[in-house]
């Protein structure tokens with residue numbers, strides 16, 4: 411498979427075609443893109459529309475762990491953990507340039523912790539079976555200090571080492587979009603779904619509007635899948651007959667905050683997991699792209715902000731707990747970026763409860779009376795299993811003809827090739843086998859930004875050109891938040907790069923590229939409440 415050039419004019423021309431698609435997907439996060447790729451790989455014709463950028467919603471704001479969920483094991487949810495561990499294996503095999511195994515250490519400060527958690531993690535290994543990434547080991551306190559050089563040594567008893575995975579969420583989403591496109595799907599970002607088309611009482615397509623030109627589109631499809639994340643209820647509302655009462659909301663959003671600090675707070679290649687903080691939550695300190703991610707929180711919130719701000723208590727919690735487990739306590743002034751994601755937690759729906767099939771506690775697929783298929787919940791790691799479940803529902807309802815599944819289990823994504831560890835600063839290795847294509851572009855050796863702590867990696871002029879030519883980037887945020895992850899790693903540096911990136915994009919796109927909105931966004935990512 412080669413990297414297709416994806417000029418926007420050509421994408422929009424296909425969107426104007428007078429035809430009936432098999433499947434139209436609303437939302438270009440992990441869930442929608444997973445559905446699009448699975449359907450395209452089975453030979454269905456697919457169109458996917460994303461109102462903003464691919465992964466701009468929750469799917470670029472995860473902790474970036476490809477994991478079975480150690481805490482679900484503690485809750486005895488064996489089926490869920492086994493499914494997620496199998497999916498972890500598939501993700502790492504299909505996208506080794508952006509998803510890799512990562513060793514974790516749980517430090518123990520009480521005599522019983524090492525044994526207690528170690529036994530649970532041995533069970534975790536057993537559930538992974540042949541998809542296991544490495545065996546769990548009990549560690550003495552010296553070994554914990556060697557593997558986690560930044561750990562708080564006072565009172566340390568020992569620890570447990572186990573294996574999970576980590577990934578670059580936004581780049582993985584882009585690879586799903588591009589791989590689906592290479593298989594014939596039409597994936598368009600910055601194009602919002604504005605309404606649903608009906609034939610009698612059945613949904614038969616949608617209307618959409620290009621976020622750049624304002625052009626309106628009518629897209630006919632046999633089956634419409636609503637994968638709009640925490641925004642699914644707004645799309646379900648488009649399915650409401652005139653005068654009918656509003657349905658109860660399906661999603662109760664909960665926000666999670668991450669703080670990013672320099673690598674010096676947790677040098678080395680191991681992540682730190684605290685399974686139970688003072689108030690019973692899980693805390694991660696994860697080396698990622700040359701920095702350390704600290705998080706996260708779980709705070710219900712009533713609104714559905716596109717860029718939610720952290721609450722003061724959430725920031726205080728992460729800094730306070732980090733100070734307990736790291737030998738150098740990060741201060742507010744050490745935070746390079748703060749970002750917030752909304753989890754789409756599902757509440758059972760009264761009206762359609764009969765029609766609701768919860769295959770796991772984690773995600774829900776709901777087929778409305780009109781045939782609108784809504785999917786939400788779950789996690790990044792299980793996107794592929796969720797996609798199979800969605801297509802099963804579409805086929806069971808007769809919206810799509812039956813075609814065998816399992817086709818994405820071993821389907822390498824574009825550029826799939828083993829890469830350098832994701833704990834290292836971002837660089838050409840993230841492009842896998844597409845690195846030569848990247849290097850063939852002008853500016854391959856012109857670095858706009860270099861990782862100062864390591865002196866390696868960074869953002870090159872060619873990466874910006876690659877983003878515009880091959881990755882459907884349309885603005886500064888598309889490049890600096892999701893193709894490069896600089897906004898998430900160092901928001902002040904990202905703001906400094908806005909003008910040079912805009913200048914390159916202007917050459918590539920042949921139109922003015924504003925920077926104002928991005929500079930305001932980068933200011934938000936630097937601001938602690």
Ligand SMILES: Cc1cc2nc3c(=O)[nH]c(=O)nc-3n(C[C@H](O)[C@H](O)[C@H](O)COP(=O)(O)OP(=O)(O)OC[C@H]3O[C@@H](n4cnc5c(N)ncnc54)[C@H](O)[C@@H]3O)c2cc1C
Nearest residue numbers: 437439440441461467468469473475603639666789790791
């Ligand atoms: C703090 C946090 C940490 C997490 N950590 C992990 C982790 O470590 N590992 C893991 O496996 N999972 C993790 N998750 C879960 C995971 O991130 C989510 O389950 C997943 O990203 C949800 O993807 P989605 O596609 O359903 O939603 P989204 O990514 O939000 O995608 C929905 C998309 O629909 C678009 N949309 C909305 N309305 C319209 C419309 N009218 N027209 C077109 N498009 C529309 C939105 O713009 C959005 O891009 C985490 C979640 C959070 C919040």
